[in-house]
Structure formats: C-alpha cells, structure tokens
Amino acid sequence: xxxxxxxxIEQRQGKIRKASLEALSExxxxxxxxxxxxxxxxxxxxxxxxxGTLPKYHPHKVLVVDGADFENYSTDAYANALxxxxxxxxxxxxxxxxxxxxxxxIARVAARLDAPCVSDVTDxxxxxxxxxxxxxxxxxxxxxxxxxxxxxxxxxxxxxVFAVQESSNNVNCPIEDLQVAAGDIKARVTETHASAGNKIxxxxxxxxxxxxxxxxxxxxxxxxxxxxxxxxxxxxxxxxVVDAGWIDHQHQVGQTGKTVSPQLYIACGISGAIQHLAGxxxxxxxxxxxxxxxAEIFKHATYGIVGDCLDVVxxxxxxxxxxxxxx
Amino acid sequence: MKIAVCVKxxxxxxxxxxxxxxxxxxxxxxxxIITSPYDEFAIEEALKLKEKNxxxxxxFSVGGAEATDVLRDSLARGIxxxxxxxxxxxxxxxxxxxxxxxxxxxxxxxxDAIFCGQQGVGGDNNQVPxxxxxxxxxxxxxxxxxxxxxxxxxxxxxxxxGAHEFVEGTLPxxxxxxxxxxxxxYPSIKGVMAARRKEIAVKNAEALGVKxxxxxxxxxxxxxEMALPKERPLGRKLDGxxxxxxxxxxxLLKTEARVI
Ligand SMILES: Cc1cc2nc3c(=O)[nH]c(=O)nc-3n(C[C@H](O)[C@H](O)[C@H](O)COP(=O)(O)OP(=O)(O)OC[C@H]3O[C@@H](n4cnc5c(N)ncnc54)[C@H](O)[C@@H]3O)c2cc1C
Ligand SMILES: Nc1ncnc2c1ncn2[C@@H]1O[C@H](COP(=O)(O)O)[C@@H](O)[C@H]1O
Numbered sequence: 001x002x003x004x005x006x007x008x009i010e011q012r013q014g015k016i017r018k019a020s021l022e023a024l025s026e027x028x029x030x031x032x033x034x035x036x037x038x039x040x041x042x043x044x045x046x047x048x049x050x051x052g053t054l055p056k057y058h059p060h061k062v063l064v065v066d067g068a069d070f071e072n073y074s075t076d077a078y079a080n081a082l083x084x085x086x087x088x089x090x091x092x093x094x095x096x097x098x099x100x101x102x103x104x105x106i107a108r109v110a111a112r113l114d115a116p117c118v119s120d121v122t123d124x125x126x127x128x129x130x131x132x133x134x135x136x137x138x139x140x141x142x143x144x145x146x147x148x149x150x151x152x153x154x155x156x157x158x159x160x161v162f163a164v165q166e167s168s169n170n171v172n173c174p175i176e177d178l179q180v181a182a183g184d185i186k187a188r189v190t191e192t193h194a195s196a197g198n199k200i201x202x203x204x205x206x207x208x209x210x211x212x213x214x215x216x217x218x219x220x221x222x223x224x225x226x227x228x229x230x231x232x233x234x235x236x237x238x239x240x241v242v243d244a245g246w247i248d249h250q251h252q253v254g255q256t257g258k259t260v261s262p263q264l265y266i267a268c269g270i271s272g273a274i275q276h277l278a279g280x281x282x283x284x285x286x287x288x289x290x291x292x293x294x295a296e297i298f299k300h301a302t303y304g305i306v307g308d309c310l311d312v313v314x315x316x317x318x319x320x321x322x323x324x325x326x327x
Numbered sequence: 328m329k330i331a332v333c334v335k336x337x338x339x340x341x342x343x344x345x346x347x348x349x350x351x352x353x354x355x356x357x358x359x360i361i362t363s364p365y366d367e368f369a370i371e372e373a374l375k376l377k378e379k380n381x382x383x384x385x386x387f388s389v390g391g392a393e394a395t396d397v398l399r400d401s402l403a404r405g406i407x408x409x410x411x412x413x414x415x416x417x418x419x420x421x422x423x424x425x426x427x428x429x430x431x432x433x434x435x436x437x438x439d440a441i442f443c444g445q446q447g448v449g450g451d452n453n454q455v456p457x458x459x460x461x462x463x464x465x466x467x468x469x470x471x472x473x474x475x476x477x478x479x480x481x482x483x484x485x486x487x488x489g490a491h492e493f494v495e496g497t498l499p500x501x502x503x504x505x506x507x508x509x510x511x512x513y514p515s516i517k518g519v520m521a522a523r524r525k526e527i528a529v530k531n532a533e534a535l536g537v538k539x540x541x542x543x544x545x546x547x548x549x550x551x552e553m554a555l556p557k558e559r560p561l562g563r564k565l566d567g568x569x570x571x572x573x574x575x576x577x578x579l580l581k582t583e584a585r586v587i
Contacts, residue, residue: 017488075457075469076466079461099487100488104485105457107453107454108457108460108461109461110423110458112461116423117452117454117548119453119454136451137449137451137553138338138449141343141556142554142555143554143555144552145551145552145554147548147549147551148548149547149548150547150548153547153548186465186466186496186500187468187495187497189493190482191493192493193490194490198489201488203488207587231587249486249506255340255448264587274341284584284586285580286559288562298564301562302563303579303580304562304563305569305572307572315570315573319577
C-alpha cells in the first residue's frame with residue numbers, strides 16, 4: 001500500500017526555495033498522522049551538495065535527479081523526474097510549494113499518474129490515516145476542506161503559511177541518485193532575466209509594505225521604499241497603480257497578482273477592494289493607513305491609522321529606525 | 328490554423344458568497360455569472376492569432392445552463408463557433424475530471440493552439456490547462472504574459488518569482504494566460520447581435536464517449552465541507568495625532584503582535 005509523503009524541492013540557480021523547506025517541514029509533521037516516510041526529491045544539474053543540506057529537515061531519504069538535461073527548467077524533463085520519483089517511492093501524498101514552477105509542473109504530473117490535486121493548501125486536517133486539505137477559495141470569501149478517494153494525491157502548499165523546522169543537531173539520512181531520462185522535451189526555458197525591483201520575493205517576504213492610489217503618484221514610491229528598507233520588507237502594490245503604470249506588475253498583490261501571507265502587511269492608501277483582499281487577507285497582522293475612516297480596508301486591518309500616508313509613512317520609518325538603533 | 332479556447336463560467340468576483348445548505352458548494356442564488364477574467368486574455372490571444380495567421384477559432388466550456396451566456400460572450404467578441412459541454416454527470420467536476428472531459432472534446436480536433444485562462448476564479452485551481460496539455464500530450468507554456476508564434480515554433484514569456492523566463496517550444500501547445508498578455512476587446516453591438524443568432528453546439532457525456540466515467544462515486548477528490556472564513560477580530564483604529572498614532576503602532580507591533 002502506498003504510504004508516506006514525497007516532497008518536491010524546488011531549486012533555481014543553486015538555491016533552494018524557502019517555501020520548499022516549509023513544505024518539507026510540514027510533511028514531517030503530517031507524516032506522524034498519515035504514517036510512512038518522508039522523501040525529498042531535488043532535480044537539477046550539480047545539485048548533490050544542495051541535496052546534502054536537506055537532512056536537517058528530517059526526511060528519511062533524499063532522492064537526487066541530476067544531469068545536464070535538468071539544468072534549465074522544462075516542464076517535460078521535470079515532469080519525468082517527478083513522475084519517476086513517485087514511482088520509485090510510491091507515496092500516498094506528494095507535497096510541493098505553490099510557486100510558479102509548481103503551477104506549471106505539479107498538476108501535469110498528477111494528470112499523468114491519474115491522481116487528484118489540491119492547490120494552495122493552507123491547513124491540514126486528518127481522519128484516521130488520511131489527510132484532508134483545507135484551502136481558501138472564492139478570493140478568500142470561503143474555505144473548502146477536500147477529502148481524497150485515491151491511493152495517490154498531490155497538494156501544493158501556500159508559501160509563508162507553514163513553519164520551517166530545522167534540526168540543530170547533525171542529522172543524517174541516505175541521499176540516493178535516481179536515474180531519469182529527460183525524454184522528449186517539447187518546450188524548454190531558454191532564458192531567465194532577473195527583474196529589477198524587490199530584493200526580497202513578495203510571496204516569501206515576512207513583511208510587505210504596499211501602496212495604492214492613495215500614494216498620489218509614482219514619484220512617492222521612495223517614501224514607501226524607505227519604510228521597506230527600515231523593516232526589511234518587500235514592496236507591494238494594488239492593481240490600480242499597476243494599471244496606471246506607476247510600477248511593474250510583479251509587485252501586484254491580489255487576485256490578478258500575487259497571493260501573499262506575510263507576518264505583517266502594511267497597506268498604504270489602498271481602499272481594500274475584494275480582489276486586493278484576496279491576495280493578502282491571510283496575512284497575520286494587517287496595518288491600514290488611509291485618510292478615509294470609512295475605507296473597507298479598516299474592516300480587515302488589525303491596526304488602523306486614519307491619516308495621509310505621505311505624512312504617516314515617513315514618521316513610521318523614523319520610529320522603526322529608532323527602534324532598531326536602540327536594539 | 329485551428330485554435331481552441333476554454334472558458335469557465337464563474338461567479339462575479341464582487342459577489343457576496345454564501346454557503347449552500349449541503350455545505351458542499353456556494354449558494355448560486357442571485358450570484359451573477361461571468362466569463363472567468365483570465366479567460367478574456369485567452370479569447371483575445373486566440374482572436375489575435377487568427378487575425379495574424381488566418382484559421383478558425385472554437386470556444387469550449389464545460390458547465391450547466393450558466394455556461395450558455397459565457398459562450399455567447401466569446402462569440403460576441405469574435406470567436407467563430409462554440410461548444411457547450413453539458414451533462415448532469417459533469418456537475419461539480421474537480422480539475423482532473425474537467426481536464427479529461429475537455430480532452431475528450433478536443434482530442435480529434437487537430438488544434439494547433441489551445442488557450443486557457445491561468446486560473447478559473449473562485450475555484451482558483453491553476454490546474455486544468457496543464458492537465459489538459461498532459462492528456463493531449465502537447466507542449467505547454469503556463470501563466471504567460473507574452474507570446475510569439477512563428478510557423479510551428481512559439482516563444483512565451485512568464486513571470487516567475489523575482490524574474491521573467493522565456494519558454495520556447497513547438498506547436499501544438501496549450502497556453503494559459505495571465506494579465507499583461509493583451510488588452511481584451513469588448514464585444515461590439517454588432518458582435519452581440521450576431522452571437523445571438525449563432526448556434527451553440529451541445530455535447531453530452533454520451534456524445535463524447537465518456538458516459539459513466541464521472542459519476543460522483545468515482546471522483547478522486549471531493550469537497551468534504553465548505554465554510555465562511557472566521558471573521559478577523561475587529562481591528563483597532565489608533566488615536567491621537569499622526570505622531571502619537573505612529574508611536575502607538577510601533578509599540579503594538581513590537582509587544583502585542585510581535586511581528587517586528
Ligand atoms: C477581475 C478583477 C481583478 C482584480 N484584481 C486585482 C488585484 O489583483 N489586485 C488589486 O489590488 N486590485 C485588483 N482589482 C481592482 C480592485 O477592484 C480595485 O480597483 C483596486 O484594488 C483599487 O486599488 P486602490 O486601493 O489602490 O485604489 P482606490 O480604490 O482608488 O483606493 C485608494 C485609497 O486611497 C485612499 N487615499 C487617498 N489619498 C490618500 C492619502 N493621501 N493617504 C492615505 N490614503 C489615501 C482612499 O481613501 C482610498 O481608500 C481587480 C478587479 C477586477 C474586476
Ligand atoms: N469547466 C470548464 N470549462 C472550460 N474550461 C475550463 C473549465 N474549468 C477550467 N477551465 C479552463 O482552465 C483554466 C484554469 O482553470 P482552473 O484550473 O480551474 O483554475 C480556466 O481559465 C479555463 O480556461
């Protein structure tokens with residue numbers, strides 16, 4: 001019988017995504033309920049040493065698919081790698097972080113193996129040895145619990161929701177090669193261009209400062225960027241200002257932008273439209289700065305400041321700097 | 328060129344959401360149904376491709392009666408023909424089953440390019456397009472913001488975390504579309520009138536040769552329960568002038584919320 005959890009570990013350019021470590025840590029936790037072992041699978045070229053950093057997250061085994069064909073991401077080669085990984089360990093569940101790579105890959109492999117998939121899971125429940133997946137739907141206006149009726153099921157986990165648990169002791173586990181043929185590659189990534197802008201990726205940031213139409217104009221981004229720098233935060237934006245051409249779409253939070261779940265989300269001059277809330281209402285703490293006391297965003301904010309954000313944000317930046325100077 | 332578009336009928340994103348009595352779905356009473364916003368980019372890209380290369384465009388939707396208006400909307404924008412895939416057995420399908428039904432409808436069509444939205448809003452699965460690509464054994468480029476097609480080669484751009492990547496491949500392919508790809512046109516009055524007169528082909532499970540394959544019992548993933556989110560505890564507006572509010576905020580973030 002299939003048992004245990006296989007975790008797909010995403011790496012790009014020699015760096016493992018933090019969200020993959022969250023998925024691996026959560027798999028360790030859930031395997032206590034679901035039973036069986038946790039196996040981590042990493043795919044790439046020259047990723048052996050990266051694989052060596054995984055045992056401290058408590059997998060029972062690390063599988064490595066390594067080869068020139070896997071250097072750049074292609075759906076086809078990576079799908080072959082993951083499908084072979086599943087065949088070799090026959091897990092009951094496959095976990096991955098819900099990233100742009102996962103959105104391209106995981107459901108394709110699920111279809112190949114005729115298995116169901118639930119995306120963007122934010123919580124687990126259990127029934128005997130079975131996991132149930134809970135996730136927001138309808139822009140966070142409803143939550144759905146899914147149950148599986150299948151020997152194999154795939155799940156992607158929302159980044160920044162689950163905690164990374166690493167062992168400080170020396171932990172060892174077998175690290176094994178898995179030979180996989182890349183197969184027929186129908187499309188492949190030929191170039192990757194790093195974007196200017198956020199040094200910290202929005203979906204992984206633990207603090208986000210976002211600006212909307214209330215910041216008045218693109219000339220005022222530095223006001224928000226200073227607060228970002230003081231807090232070590234990433235800069236987000238509403239769709240209204242992206243559409244107005246004030247900032248690149250990669251900063252957009254919301255239904256047609258990114259879904260984020262930081263510890264702290266500071267919304268500056270953002271009205272709180274449902275499509276914006278959809279992208280950020282699972283944040284732990286929400287601060288709203290808005291000059292309209294009746295703005296919808298205040299209904300969702302943990303703390304609200306009624307005021308002009310161009311006046312409040314610089315003051316907040318100074319206060320944060322003072323706090324850090326005193327520590 | 329033969330071009331297909333898949334569209335999903337979904338609740339308007341502004342809708343107030345209530346849970347149905349059986350707690351397995353939302354209550355569709357009084358909910359306005361629209362074409363999933365991402366599918367508008369798929370329709371537009373199909374129309375642009377036809378304008379450039381010639382050919383024909385067909386739109387498909389799996390759904391109940393609500394899908395009719397959505398298919399008419401596609402026709403009104405300029406899509407040539409529409410197929411409504413409707414059967415009681417298809418009610419409430421999960422993404423894998425939806426992809427299988429679509430694959431059954433599309434597999435013998437000889438399509439060079441199939442356009443989907445990157446996500447059907449509401450369900451928010453991001454699954455059907457890449458599952459469809461797998462089932463049809465086609466190349467894919469998902470969540471794309473730019474596409475060039477030259478002969479049977481394509482080059483697509485996708486936004487990934489902190490970067491843009493370029494995917495090159497060979498047709499036939501499935502593309503899933505993201506905001507930024509194009510500016511969807513609105514239906515013209517003339518288009519709306521013409522769409523009203525067009526016939527929408529209807530296919531059921533039997534016509535697709537899949538009767539009995541998608542019964543509720545056979546589904547591999549089911550909704551156990553739906554619920555409204557827990558209300559966030561009512562937020563606190565801070566008092567005093569800007570200086571006082573900022574001082575209070577920093578204190579609360581540090582000692583109460585412990586996030587800085
Ligand atoms: C299908 C669809 C998808 C969408 N997807 C997204 C999405 O992904 N992300 C998104 O954000 N939106 C999305 N939207 C748009 C959304 O509905 C709103 O239009 C948008 O979020 C509004 O942006 P905003 O809050 O910046 O602007 P506004 O709604 O104009 O709000 C500006 C706010 O700033 C306040 N303000 C003005 N001046 C000041 C000042 N000096 N100091 C402080 N506050 C001030 C005002 O009181 C107001 O509340 C989508 C819409 C649709 C239909
Ligand atoms: N019932 C359906 N009928 C036709 N196309 C669909 C259906 N469900 C999903 N799709 C297509 O798949 C895309 C992604 O949907 P999803 O995987 O449900 O988020 C949608 O934008 C549509 O293009």
